[in-house]
Amino acid sequence: MKSLIKRGAFAFALLLALAAGAVAQQGSLVQQSGSRLDAGISVAIGTNNNTVNQQSVATVTVPAGFYAYITAIALEECGDATGTAAVNVNFTSTGITGTPSWSYSASAANSLSTCTRQFESFSSPLKGSAPGTNVVITSPSALLHTGFGIRIYYYIAP
Numbered sequence: 001m002k003s004l005i006k007r008g009a010f011a012f013a014l015l016l017a018l019a020a021g022a023v024a025q026q027g028s029l030v031q032q033s034g035s036r037l038d039a040g041i042s043v044a045i046g047t048n049n050n051t052v053n054q055q056s057v058a059t060v061t062v063p064a065g066f067y068a069y070i071t072a073i074a075l076e077e078c079g080d081a082t083g084t085a086a087v088n089v090n091f092t093s094t095g096i097t098g099t100p101s102w103s104y105s106a107s108a109a110n111s112l113s114t115c116t117r118q119f120e121s122f123s124s125p126l127k128g129s130a131p132g133t134n135v136v137i138t139s140p141s142a143l144l145h146t147g148f149g150i151r152i153y154y155y156i157a158p
Contacts, residue, residue: 046139046150050078050115056139058150060095064132066156068095069125073137075102075118076149079111086111089140091150095133096126111146125154 046056060068077086085108092101106116128135139148 042154042156044135044150044152044154046137046148048147050076050147050149052078052080052145052147053142054147055142056148056150058137058152060128060135060152060154062095062128062132062134062156066158067131068128068133068135068154069157070096070122070127070135070152070154071125072119072121072153073102074120074149074151074153075104075137075139076115076147077104077106077111078115078147078149079106079108079113080145080147081113082145083108083112084143084145086116086140086143086146089143091137091139091148093135093137095129095135097129098126099129100126115149131158 042060044058044060046058048054048056060070062068075091077089086104086106088103088105090101090103093099102118102120104116104118135152135154137150137152139150
């Protein structure tokens with residue numbers, strides 16, 4: 001009899017604990033996922049990086065079924081010893097949601113044997129526009145005595 005009472009008390013306590021857990025659980029369950037340890041460690045570097053009189057194109061190649069997540073970009077305009085003004089130049093993108101672009105200007109005096117850099121880090125990564133779609137950032141058209149550099153910091157995930 002005592003054994004039956006103990007079993008009944010245990011079953012009642014177990015049901016009470018389960019019921020308390022069910023009451024405490026409100027809303028929908030959210031699956032936990034760890035931080036990506038490799039987020040932003042991949043870098044795509046533009047073609048003709050800092051080569052004068054050339055356009056630069058940086059491409060993130062994305063496998064089928066995955067997205068590119070852009071965590072930061074670095075854009076450069078570097079002048080040779082002659083220097084040329086870069087007035088309202090525009091770096092464009094394809095394959096990124098919202099199709100962002102980045103613009104700036106540099107005077108000929110500021111371009112003499114020096115580089116103007118623009119670095120932008122995103123607290124929420126820019127996401128590729130569709131799975132399997134490459135992300136491309138293109139510099140302005142070739143500019144005399146000026147080289148363009150592009151670096152895309154990214155990771156690939158579903």
